[in-house]
Amino acid sequence: MLTSPPRRLALAVALGGWCAALVGVRIGLTGSGFGLFLGWNLFLAAVPLAASTWLVRLDRRGAGGAALVAVGAVWLLFFPNAPYILTDLVHLRGRPPVPFWYDLAVLLSAAGVGLLAGYVSLADVQGVVARRWGGAAGWASAVGALFLGAFGVYLGRVLRWNSWDLLTTPLGLARDVLGPVLAPHAHLSAVVVTLVFGGMLTAGYVALRALAAPPAR
Numbered sequence: 001m002l003t004s005p006p007r008r009l010a011l012a013v014a015l016g017g018w019c020a021a022l023v024g025v026r027i028g029l030t031g032s033g034f035g036l037f038l039g040w041n042l043f044l045a046a047v048p049l050a051a052s053t054w055l056v057r058l059d060r061r062g063a064g065g066a067a068l069v070a071v072g073a074v075w076l077l078f079f080p081n082a083p084y085i086l087t088d089l090v091h092l093r094g095r096p097p098v099p100f101w102y103d104l105a106v107l108l109s110a111a112g113v114g115l116l117a118g119y120v121s122l123a124d125v126q127g128v129v130a131r132r133w134g135g136a137a138g139w140a141s142a143v144g145a146l147f148l149g150a151f152g153v154y155l156g157r158v159l160r161w162n163s164w165d166l167l168t169t170p171l172g173l174a175r176d177v178l179g180p181v182l183a184p185h186a187h188l189s190a191v192v193v194t195l196v197f198g199g200m201l202t203a204g205y206v207a208l209r210a211l212a213a214p215p216a217r
Contacts, residue, residue: 005053008049008053008120012046012049012117015109015113015116016042016113018109018113019038019039019042019106019109019110019113020039022035022102022105022106022109023035023036023038023039023106026098026102026103026106029097029098030097030098032095032098034091034095034103035103035106037088038085038088038106038107038110041081041084041085041088041110041114042085042110042113042114042117044078044081044084044163045081045082045084045085045113045114045117045118046117047078047081048075048078048079048081048082048117048118048121049082049117049118049120049121049124051071051072051074051075051078051121052075052120052121052122052124052125053121053124054071055068055071055072055075055124055125055128056124056127056128058071059128059131059132068128068132072125072128075121075125076145076148077163077166078163079118079121079122079145079148079149079152080148080149080150080151080152080153080155080156080163081114081118081152081156081163082114082115082117082118082119082121082149083114083115083118083149083150083153083197083201084114084152084153084156084157085110085111085113085114085115086111086114086115086153087153087156087157088107088110088111089107089108089111090157091107092104092107115204118149119204119205119208122142122145122146122205123142123209123212125141125142125145126138126139126141126142129141129142142205143202146198146201146202146205147194147195147198147201147202149198149201150193150194150195150196150197150198150200150201151177151180151190151193151194151198153193153197154189154190154193154194154197155173155176155177158189158190158193159176161173161176180194
């Protein structure tokens with residue numbers, strides 16, 4: 001883990017409070033509810049962090065593989081919600097009398113918090129996989145999850161699927177998931193979005209891990 005659970009909770013409260021304060025000030029000044037959707041999106045971004053924290057605890061208690069796989073599946077299902085918040089920048093446009101820069105700060109703050117939550121949760125999962133199956137497996141799972149997350153962003157932003165649609169509309173979701181896998185040439189938009197966002201997310205994660213690593217002595 002990049003931080004201990006108590007520090008992680010304190011940081012999450014502080015960052016979430018900052019985002020809430022920005023939105024609250026905006027609502028107080030304008031009466032507009034713009035930005036309220038970010039609260040829901042941040043909640044969804046926190047789900048994989050909660051799942052990964054649980055996963056780490058199970059691993060430290062010596063839980064069996066079935067329990068780890070089950071919690072890991074929940075984590076992976078919700079993980080795309082963290083980087084998805086980056087795409088909320090599509091809502092950025094002039095909304096007088098609120099200055100453009102203020103709405104930019106609101107959206108960037110939420111996007112940053114969501115992405116950070118996703119990266120920390122990914123570091124948890126990578127650590128568990130590395131302890132069980134080695135460092136190479138840990139990194140392979142991390143990079144794989146980042147590209148799957150990027151594909152999830154495509155499913156959410158472009159095709160408007162949600163994580164819970166796996167339970168409510170599994171056949172329709174399966175169709176849109178399998179299409180790019182079985183016939184990538186017919187789904188170039190999905191392929192390009194996945195590769196570009198996956199590469200961007202991977203670069204950011206690698207940089208974060210490098211910065212978080214203890215200095216060489």
